[in-house]
Amino acid sequence: MADTDIAIIGAGVVGLCIAKALTEAGHTVVLIDPNDPGSGASYGNAGTIADYAVMPVGTPDVLRNLPSLLFDRNSPLAIRRAALPGLLPWLTRFARQSLPAAAARNMQAIAGLLVKAGPLWQQLMRDIGAGHLMRQDGCLYLYETNSAFQAAGADMAQRRLMGVTVDLISAAELSQLEPALPPMAGAAFFPHAITLTDPGAVMRALAAHLAPAVPHLRAQVTGLQRTAQAIHLAGADLRARRVIIAAGAHSRALARMAGDKVPLETERGYHVEWDMPVARLNRPVCPTERGFYLCPMDGRLRVAGTVELGGLAAPPSPHRIGRLLAGARALLPDLAEPDRTWLGFRPSLPDSLPVIGPSSGGTDVIYAFGHGHIGVTLAPMTARLVAEIIAGSQPAISATSAQRF
Secondary structure, three states: OOEEEEEEEEEOOHHHHHHHHHHHHHOEEEEOOOOOOOOHHHHHHOOEEEEOOOOOOOOOHHHHOOHEEEEOOOEEEOOOOHHHHHHHHHHHHHHHHHHHHHHHHHHHHHHHHHHHHHHHHHHHHHOOOHHHHHHHOOOEEEEEHHHHHHHHHHHHHHHOOOOOOOOEEHHHHHHOOOOOOOOOOOEEEOOOOEEOOOOOHHHHHHHHHHHHOEEEEEEOOOEEEEEOOOEEEOOOEEEEEEEEEOOOHHHHHHHHOOOOOOOOOOEEEEEEEEEEOOOOOOOOEOOOOOOOOEEOOOOEEEEEEEEOOOOOOOOHHHHHHHHHHHHHHOOOOOOOOOOOOEEEEEEEEOOOOOEEEEEEEEEEEEEOOHHHHHHHHHEEEEEEEEHHOOOOOOOHHHHHHHHOO
8 A cells, every 4th residue: 555645636737736736835645536637627617717706606696586497497597407406505505605694705705715716816827837828808797688787886896895806798899809709788798717728738737737746546446434543435546644534416415425515516507518618708808697708718608607516427418518509609509519518516505605615534634625606716726725734734614615605
């Protein structure tokens, strides 16, 4: 059985960033993941460093519309009917976290985590030599009706209070920024938003940067056994002084092995892609009522998003893919059949906050999972927090503690 200082379970973007931070601090690290590094949701996302995404998924507005959202097959937030009985406890927690006081508290906590997301990503891309895969052209929220555009004022005012830079722009200003779009009532423009023009290539560059110093063990961890000296990782044939659980949507069972019952559920996220030499958009755009992003990337247009609650086992839903196709063609009517489709899994917690901090059994196991829609955005910040916890310079943050549930 091999030994290491720190084992990181999960080689998605969060695990990779933690490995980078810890090796730079002088630790010996092993990454454990049965799949290629960064090949799951870290690859299939919208490619936006969304430092503006301070709003939790659960808000009073969502709570008011929750039944229709969940049970309308065409909703951007839907549920697989077969999964409903198992989801009821999570949905109850989600409803509580959508009440005004809880939603405001969660928004403040998310904003605190996001405040340095942009600069940390810029530094990361410099470090791994991937600056050519990053652009700062901003991001747009699109409003198709005058009523939606008028209602956006209150939303954007809240975001400004949280430190977000955003401008509400007219239909004419929007058409100058994105002439390929059909007429809209207006948009919210986040000028500082960063785009990764090829998330998969970024993940490969990050993994290659780490490869000389960080072994990747292709294994599935099936158990954690603590002793006074080390943690034995069943299934990986490894002993580690410390373990970081950063396995995204697969983290719930691992946390339970470490002694914590975390109410993590799975969001099934989809994307469809069209190959095109030059994408017809200049930046990511999100038609807010439809719940997805159209993302210009290197050599292709990716349409990513919507939320389907329903676990890890079910096959992709043709209906959800069809909704993305229909929504994309509502904005770009001449899109042909896509060149590929994809399904991935996001870890979702009822309050939209990740779990970052020690297990209830001690700091020999540290959690770093549950980032929902902002896992890529928060990966470097999560890595910084984990490194500080291990160094003893960062106390546990109550808002992200596993013991908050």
